[in-house]
Amino acid sequence: xxxxxxxxxxxxxxxxxxxxxxxxxxxxxxxxxxxxxxxxxxxxxxxxxxxxxxxxxxxxxxxxxxxxxxxxxxxxxxxxxxxxxxxxxxxxxxxxxxxxxxxxxxxxxxxxxxxxxxxxxxxxxxxxxxxxxxxxxxxxxxxxxxxxxxxxxxxxxxxxxxxxxxxxxxxxxxxxxxxxxxxxxxxxxxxxxxxxxxxxxxxxxxxxxxxxxxxxxxxxxxxxxxxxxxxxxxxxxxxxxxxxxxxxxxxxxxxxxxxxxxxxxxx
Amino acid sequence: xxxxxxxxxxxxxxxxxxxxxxxxxxxxxxxxxxxxxxxxxxxxxxxxxxxxxxxxxxxxxxxxxxxxxxxxxxxxxxxxxxxxxxxxxxxxxxxxxxxxxxxxxxxxxxxxxxxxxxxxxxxxxxxxxxxxxxxxxxxxxxxxxxxxxxxxxxxxxxxxxxxxxxxxxxxxxxxxxxxxxxxxxxxxxxxxxxxxxxxxxxxxxxxxxxxxxxxxxxxxxxxxxxxxxxxxxxxxxxxxxxxxxxxxxxxxxxxxxxxxxxxxxxxxxxxxxxxxxxxxxxxxxxxxxxxxxxxxxxxxxxxxxxxxxxxxxxxxxxxxxxx
Numbered sequence: 001x002x003x004x005x006x007x008x009x010x011x012x013x014x015x016x017x018x019x020x021x022x023x024x025x026x027x028x029x030x031x032x033x034x035x036x037x038x039x040x041x042x043x044x045x046x047x048x049x050x051x052x053x054x055x056x057x058x059x060x061x062x063x064x065x066x067x068x069x070x071x072x073x074x075x076x077x078x079x080x081x082x083x084x085x086x087x088x089x090x091x092x093x094x095x096x097x098x099x100x101x102x103x104x105x106x107x108x109x110x111x112x113x114x115x116x117x118x119x120x121x122x123x124x125x126x127x128x129x130x131x132x133x134x135x136x137x138x139x140x141x142x143x144x145x146x147x148x149x150x151x152x153x154x155x156x157x158x159x160x161x162x163x164x165x166x167x168x169x170x171x172x173x174x175x176x177x178x179x180x181x182x183x184x185x186x187x188x189x190x191x192x193x194x195x196x197x198x199x200x201x202x203x204x205x206x207x208x209x210x211x212x213x214x215x216x217x218x219x220x221x222x223x224x225x226x227x228x229x230x231x232x233x234x235x236x237x238x239x240x241x242x243x244x245x246x247x248x249x250x251x252x253x254x255x256x257x258x259x260x261x262x263x264x265x266x267x
Numbered sequence: 268x269x270x271x272x273x274x275x276x277x278x279x280x281x282x283x284x285x286x287x288x289x290x291x292x293x294x295x296x297x298x299x300x301x302x303x304x305x306x307x308x309x310x311x312x313x314x315x316x317x318x319x320x321x322x323x324x325x326x327x328x329x330x331x332x333x334x335x336x337x338x339x340x341x342x343x344x345x346x347x348x349x350x351x352x353x354x355x356x357x358x359x360x361x362x363x364x365x366x367x368x369x370x371x372x373x374x375x376x377x378x379x380x381x382x383x384x385x386x387x388x389x390x391x392x393x394x395x396x397x398x399x400x401x402x403x404x405x406x407x408x409x410x411x412x413x414x415x416x417x418x419x420x421x422x423x424x425x426x427x428x429x430x431x432x433x434x435x436x437x438x439x440x441x442x443x444x445x446x447x448x449x450x451x452x453x454x455x456x457x458x459x460x461x462x463x464x465x466x467x468x469x470x471x472x473x474x475x476x477x478x479x480x481x482x483x484x485x486x487x488x489x490x491x492x493x494x495x496x497x498x499x500x501x502x503x504x505x506x507x508x509x510x511x512x513x514x515x516x517x518x519x520x521x522x523x524x525x526x527x528x529x530x531x532x533x534x535x536x537x538x539x540x541x542x543x544x545x546x547x548x549x550x551x552x553x554x555x556x557x558x559x560x561x562x563x564x565x566x567x568x569x570x571x572x573x574x575x576x577x578x579x580x581x582x583x584x585x586x587x588x589x590x
Contacts, residue, residue, distance in 0.1 A: 006382025010371065017370035017411070092365030096427070099329055099359040100383035103351070260333045262278075263326070 004106035004113075007097075011084070011114040035062060037129075060222070063134035067221060068190040070123045070130075071214045074149065076184075077115035078156035082163040082177055084111035089171060104256065108164060112157070134222055141220040147234060148216045151241045155209035158244025165255025169262070189214055194227070209240035268466050269305040269328060269435060274298055274337035276323050276490075297323040298334070299490040305435075305468055310461045312481030313470040316576060320490040321470035322362065325439050328468065329359045342434060355384075358428030362439040366424050369413040373404050373423050376412060377430055384431035391430070398426035402456055418449025425456055436460065438469040442476055454480060478568050488576040498568050505571035509541040514560035519551050526573065534559060540570055 016022050085107075088094040097107065137145070163180070167173040185191060187205050193215075194205040205211045206227075216233050219226035226233050276298040282291045298320045305311050313321050326332040327339060330350035339346040346353040360366070367376050374395055381391030399405045402422035412420060421441055428436060441457070442450045450473070457480050460467060471477050477484055478498045486494040486501065494501045515535045518527055525547065528536040539547045541563060551558065 002385045002387075003383045006379060009382075010368070010375065010379040013375070014368055014370050091369070092363055093368060095331055095361055096359070096366045096380070097383065098331060099354050099357060100380060101351070101355060101385050102383045257333070260331070263332055 001106075003100065003102040004110045007102060007107065007110035008113045011110060012117070015114065015118075035065065059133045063130045064218060064222065065191065066126045066130050066133075067218060068185075068214055070119075070126050071149075071152070071217055072185050072188075072190045072210075073119040073123060074116065075152055075156045075210050075213070076181065077119045078112045078153055079159040079163055080177065080181065081108060081111040081115060081160055082167045082173060084115070085164055085167050086171075086174060086177075089167075104164075104252070108157070108160060112160065130221070137221040144230070144234070145217055145220050148213050148220070148237065151234070151237045152210055152213035155213070155237070155241035155244045158241065158246070158248035161245075161248030161252040162255075165252035165259075168259040169255040184208070184210070187211070207240075209237055209244060212237040212240070268307045268309075268342060269303070269468060270338075270340040271301050271303040271324075271328070272338040272340075274301040274303075274324070274327060274334045274339060276320070276327065276332070277335045296490050298327075301337070301487075301490070301492055303485070303492065305466060307434075307466050308464040310457075310465070310467045310480065310482045311469065312477045312484045313468065313487055314472075314474070314477040314484060314572065315470075315487035319487045319576075321487055322439055324487070325359075325361075325437050325468065325470055329357060329361075329437050330354055355431070356434040358431065358433035358436045360421075360424045360428045360436075360438045360441060362443060367412045367420060367427065370411055372409050372411050373399060373415075373426075374408040376423060377427060380427045381430045386431060394430055394432075395426075398429055401429075401459065402426045403452065416449070418445050418452055421445065421449070421453055422456060425453070429460075434466060436465055436467045436469075438467060440470055440472050443472055450476070474568055474572065486572060486575050493575045494571070501575075502567045502571045505574045508570055509567055510538050510564040510569040510573070511541050511544045512560075512562040512564060513537045513539065513547070513551070513558055514562075515551065516557040516559055519554050519556045526577075538564075538569060538573060 085094070088097060102110075159180075163173065163177060166176065187194075187197070187201060188208050188210040189197075189205060190210075194202055194211055197205060212227065212233050215227050216230060216237065218224070219230060219233075228236060275296070278295045278297055280293050280295060282293055283289070284291050301320075301324060303324075313324065315321050323332065327334050328341065328346065330346050330353055333347065341353045341356050344352050344356070368379065371379065377395035377398060378388075378391050381394060382388075386394065396405070396408075399408050402425060404419060404423060404426070407415070407419065412423065415423065425438070425441065428438075438457075442453045445453065454476065457467075457469075461480065461482065467481075469481065471480075482497070484494070484496065484498050484501055485492050494504065496504065513536070514530070515537065518529075518535045519537075525537055525539055528538075530536055537547070537551075544561075548558075
């Protein structure tokens with residue numbers, strides 16, 4: 001445990017030394033909040049955009065987007081740790097890390113832990129805005145929402161394992177990571193319900209655990225219908241999340257072995 | 268302590284050839300059936316030209332690379348089956364200077380890697396201070412690595428590799444790219460480690476370093492170990508004699524039994540056995556080539572290397588590795 005915690009501590013310390021990036025990431029929540037403030041608060045609460053607000057229900061949509069962004073922020077923080085791996089490859093420290101007692105799982109937990117802490121800091125303002133715009137969902141719903149959050153992170157770790165292994169083996173995996181990062185929120189219903197997607201794309205959406213996660217989260221907070229009845233949806237999310245986790249772990253082991261045959265260097 | 272049995276490594280690369288960009292599979296042998304034993308307390312140098320297989324061999328021992336065939340043991344532990352157990356025994360310094368976190372200070376780098384080796388905080392701080400003194404960086408402990416010179420970074424990398432007091436230290440060309448003062452500083456550290464009886468396996472590109480630092484030397488060429496012994500033993504076995512290094516302004520026509528090495532500054536270097544120098548001077552001068560410099564290398568390891576490998580050494584330029 002000490003190796004992983006040490007890597008987490010120094011990863012955070014190292015992040016603060018890249019000042020422009022650090023301050024950029026700290027101010028990121030302000031940009032998240034801007035649409036909600038413009039559309040939800042100015043528009044619907046103060047009535048400055050009355051006609052637009054009446055037509056579109058902007059406060060609820062702003063809350064809908066913000067909650068989706070927070071959820072996706074957590075999911076992405078985990079699987080995008082492959083960027084941390086890539087960064088370690090580029091900077092040349094990866095092999096130095098690999099010859100320590102730090103396990104692969106420890107490395108993944110430390111890097112994702114640093115990213116999750118960052119997302120938590122970012123999310124405070126966004127969650128406060130969601131509460132302001134859509135009200136407090138109640139204690140019972142919060143419990144179920146935490147379950148959704150935990151299962152989604154488990155699924156995201158499955159995806160992270162695959163991407164970690166792919167990055168180890170093929171090194172130049174940025175384009176793949178960017179592709180996943182751009183397509184997944186669209187397919188997963190982060191910005192709009194998946195019912196609006198073409199039929200063939202909905203097949204992909206339904207194989208994606210995060211589709212059920214974000215949908216269940218909104219149904220629990222805002223009320224309204226979910227894709228499936230909530231208990232059943234949570235069960236599907238759980239099954240998919242653990243399936244992703246197991247398959248991801250297996251795939252990472254295979255890719256890592258291939259990487260050790262070919263060598264880990266190369267940029 | 269370290270044992271390699273019949274270790275073979277073949278890299279497979281794919282090339283696109285021909286008009287239709289057909290994919291062609293090509294095998295590149297890096298190591299060919301290497302057998303090696305390093306005893307506790309030995310300081311073993313691995314000397315070879317570029318592409319000889321030095322780094323591949325070190326990476327296999329360091330568990331970073333799997334061999335195509337063969338077995339590797341460190342302290343009797345099978346490195347291929349139990350890499351995590353073997354890593355606890357090894358301190359590794361790989362080539363290149365970006366093996367540290369540049370935005371962290373020297374002390375922070377050492378404390379980070381101490382934590383990664385599961386060393387508790389208080390003990391880690393004690394070891395970090397001792398190692399900073401050993402490598403002469405105590406007064407720079409709170410300076411970020413990005414402000415260090417190449418030599419300071421290399422010294423810090425050695426300290427980092429020693430933070431968990433490993434049984435075996437693996438060094439890949441620790442003095443490459445350093446100026447003479449930097450080389451001297453690293454040699455001081457290496458000699459201190461030799462005095463302490465640390466087991467070290469070190470790849471080197473520096474002939475003088477190969478002669479001075481290791482207690483035992485291996486010459487590796489095309490994936491095979493072609494000589495094993497002390498520097499003096501290797502020279503004696505090869506029948507090598509002193510070498511004259513001729514620097515020419517342009518390449519001469521091929522001379523029998525002589526290799527030609529192109530320098531970066533556009534000049535050419537020809538190493539010839541000292542006793543054969545007069546025989547080679549005449550044909551060079553008759554071709555109208557200008558001899559810019561003649562340097563006599565007392566070190567007979569140069570010629571032993573040439574005799575054993577039949578190749579010029581990359582580090583032949585006269586000023587490299589010199590004090």
